[in-house]
Amino acid sequence: MENMLEMGRRVLGSQPFSVLLGTELVSFGDGAAELKIPITPQMTQQHGFVHGGVISYAADNALTFAGGSALGPGVVTSEFKINYVRPARGEFLVARATVVHAGANQAVCRCDIYASDGGIERLCATAQGTIVHAN
Amino acid sequence: MENMLEMGRRVLGSQPFSVLLGTELVSFGDGAAELKIPITPQMTQQHGFVHGGVISYAADNALTFAGGSALGPGVVTSEFKINYVRPARGEFLVARATVVHAGANQAVCRCDIYASDGGIERLCATAQGTIVHAN
Amino acid sequence: MENMLEMGRRVLGSQPFSVLLGTELVSFGDGAAELKIPITPQMTQQHGFVHGGVISYAADNALTFAGGSALGPGVVTSEFKINYVRPARGEFLVARATVVHAGANQAVCRCDIYASDGGIERLCATAQGTIVHAN
Amino acid sequence: MENMLEMGRRVLGSQPFSVLLGTELVSFGDGAAELKIPITPQMTQQHGFVHGGVISYAADNALTFAGGSALGPGVVTSEFKINYVRPARGEFLVARATVVHAGANQAVCRCDIYASDGGIERLCATAQGTIVHAN
Numbered sequence: 001m002e003n004m005l006e007m008g009r010r011v012l013g014s015q016p017f018s019v020l021l022g023t024e025l026v027s028f029g030d031g032a033a034e035l036k037i038p039i040t041p042q043m044t045q046q047h048g049f050v051h052g053g054v055i056s057y058a059a060d061n062a063l064t065f066a067g068g069s070a071l072g073p074g075v076v077t078s079e080f081k082i083n084y085v086r087p088a089r090g091e092f093l094v095a096r097a098t099v100v101h102a103g104a105n106q107a108v109c110r111c112d113i114y115a116s117d118g119g120i121e122r123l124c125a126t127a128q129g130t131i132v133h134a135n
Numbered sequence: 136m137e138n139m140l141e142m143g144r145r146v147l148g149s150q151p152f153s154v155l156l157g158t159e160l161v162s163f164g165d166g167a168a169e170l171k172i173p174i175t176p177q178m179t180q181q182h183g184f185v186h187g188g189v190i191s192y193a194a195d196n197a198l199t200f201a202g203g204s205a206l207g208p209g210v211v212t213s214e215f216k217i218n219y220v221r222p223a224r225g226e227f228l229v230a231r232a233t234v235v236h237a238g239a240n241q242a243v244c245r246c247d248i249y250a251s252d253g254g255i256e257r258l259c260a261t262a263q264g265t266i267v268h269a270n
Numbered sequence: 271m272e273n274m275l276e277m278g279r280r281v282l283g284s285q286p287f288s289v290l291l292g293t294e295l296v297s298f299g300d301g302a303a304e305l306k307i308p309i310t311p312q313m314t315q316q317h318g319f320v321h322g323g324v325i326s327y328a329a330d331n332a333l334t335f336a337g338g339s340a341l342g343p344g345v346v347t348s349e350f351k352i353n354y355v356r357p358a359r360g361e362f363l364v365a366r367a368t369v370v371h372a373g374a375n376q377a378v379c380r381c382d383i384y385a386s387d388g389g390i391e392r393l394c395a396t397a398q399g400t401i402v403h404a405n
Numbered sequence: 406m407e408n409m410l411e412m413g414r415r416v417l418g419s420q421p422f423s424v425l426l427g428t429e430l431v432s433f434g435d436g437a438a439e440l441k442i443p444i445t446p447q448m449t450q451q452h453g454f455v456h457g458g459v460i461s462y463a464a465d466n467a468l469t470f471a472g473g474s475a476l477g478p479g480v481v482t483s484e485f486k487i488n489y490v491r492p493a494r495g496e497f498l499v500a501r502a503t504v505v506h507a508g509a510n511q512a513v514c515r516c517d518i519y520a521s522d523g524g525i526e527r528l529c530a531t532a533q534g535t536i537v538h539a540n
Contacts (some may be wrong), residue, residue, distance in 0.1 A: 015180045016180075017177060054192070061186075084511045100517075110531075214484065221371070234386075245380075289447075290447045323422060323459075324458075326487075347489060351487075354482060354483060
C-alpha cells in the first residue's frame with residue numbers, strides 16, 4: 001500500500017513545472033508539507049537572487065500539499081498572500097507549510113520559505129492561503 | 136536615448152527565470168505594464184493546466200514592472216495576494232498590471248492575469264500587491 | 271415586491287455593528303455595492319484619522335454585499351486583503367466594491383475605500399477578497 | 406520610567422475607536438502583543454456572531470502593536486490579509502500577534518484571533534500583514 005509521502009511524490013512528479021524546477025517533497029502528512037528546491041542560475045532575477053516568482057511557486061505548491069494532507073486528494077490553492085522579507089540565495093529553498101484550520105471544504109494554511117546557504121537557513125518569505133477541493 | 140519599453144525589456148531580459156519562461160514585455164509605462172508568457176507543456180501541473188506557480192510568477196513580475204513605471208528603477212515586490220478564479224490553458228498568459236496608488240516610497244498595484252485560448256482571453260487570476268524601492 | 275436595495279438595507283439594518291457605525295447602503299445590485307459611513311470622532315485613532323479597523327470593516331462589508339449581489343443571500347467574507355494608501359479624514363467614508371469573477375460557490379471582489387473631505391474624495395485603501403455561501 | 410505595557414496602554418487609550426470597543430492591551434513587548442475585546446451585542450452581525458469588521462479591527466490593531474514593539478513608536482499597518490475560519494461568539498475576543506521578521510523599516514507580523522466562550526478559546530481568524538513607520 002502506497003503511503004502518504006509516496007503518493008505526494010507521485011503527484012509532484014506528475015507536475016511538469018515542478019519537474020522543471022527540480023522540486024522534491026521532503027515530508028508530507030498530518031497537516032504539513034515540506035518542499036525543497038535546488039537553486040540554479042536559471043531561477044534568478046537581474047541581481048542574482050532567486051526570482052520572487054520561484055518563491056511564490058514554492059509557497060503556492062507547499063500550501064497546496066499541506067492543505068491536501070488534511071482535505072484529501074484533488075485540491076487546489078484558491079488564493080494566497082506572500083510577504084518577501086529577504087533576498088534569497090544559496091543552495092536550495094525550503095518551503096514548510098502547515099494547516100492552521102481545516103474544515104470540510106477548505107483548509108487555511110501558512111508557509112515559511114527559507115533559503116539555505118552554506119548550511120544556514122534564512123527566512124526569505126512567508127505566506128498564508130486557502131486550499132479547496134477542485135471542482 | 137533608450138525609451139521606457141526598451142529599458143523594461145532589457146531588465147526583463149536580464150532575469151534568467153523570465154528568459155527560461157519566455158516572458159515578453161508587451162507594454163510598459165505610465166503606471167502600467169503588460170507581460171505575455173507562452174504556455175508550454177513544461178509549465179503545467181498534473182491536470183494539464185498552467186501551474187499556479189507560473190501564474191503567481193506572472194502576477195509578481197507584472198506588479199513589479201507596473202510599480203517600477205511609477206517609482207523608477209530598482210524596485211521589488213514587497214508583498215502580494217492572488218486569487219485564482221479559473222484553470223488556465225491555451226496559447227499564452229497575459230498579465231496586465233496597473234498602479235492604484237503611488238507615493239514616494241511605495242506603489243500599490245493590481246494585476247489581472249488572463250489565459251488566451253484560440254483568440255479568447257479568459258481571466259484566470261487577479262492580484263494586488265505593494266512595490267517598494269529595493270534597499 | 272422588495273427590490274434589491276431594500277433587501278440589502280434590511281440586512282444592513284439587522285447588523286448591530288453597522289447600526290452602531292451609522293453605515294448606509296447607497297447602492298446594491300449587478301455585482302456591485304456602495305456603502306457610506308459618517309466619520310465621527312469615536313471612529314478615530316490616536317492621530318485623529320479614521321482607525322484602520324473602521325476602514326477594514328467598510329471593506330469587509332462592501333465586499334460581502336458585492337459578492338452577495340452575485341451569489342444571492344446568505345453569504346460571508348471568507349478572506350480579504352487590504353492595502354492602506356493614505357490616512358483617512360473628512361466627513362464620510364465611501365466603500366465601492368465590485369465582483370471581479372463569480373462562480374457557483376464563490377465570488378472574488380475588489381473594493382476601493384475613499385474618504386470624502388470637503389466634497390473631495392481621496393482613495394485611502396483598496397481591498398480584494400473572496401465571498402462564499404455561509405454553511 | 407514608563408514600561409512598555411504602560412506605554413502601549415496609553416497609546417491604545419488614546420484611540421477613541423478602541424475605547425468605544427472596550428479593547429484592552431493584555432501584553433506588549435518583545436515582538437508580540439495581545440489584545441482582548443469584550444463581545445457585546447452591538448458588535449454583532451445579522452446572525453448574532455461577532456461582525457467580521459470587529460475581527461479585522463482586532464487583527465489590524467494587534468498587528469500594529471506587535472510591529473511597534475519591534476520597530477518603535479509611530480508605526481501604522483501598511484497592509485494585511487485575514488482569513489476567517491469560524492463564526493465568533495462568546496464573552497470576548499483575544500488577538501495574539503507576533504513578529505515574523507523585522508527589518509529597519511518594516512515588520513511582517515502574524516495574528517491569530519480567538520473567541521473565548523465559556524472558558525474555551527476557538528480560533529476564528531488568522532491574519533498576516535506589514536507594519537511600517539508612519540511618514
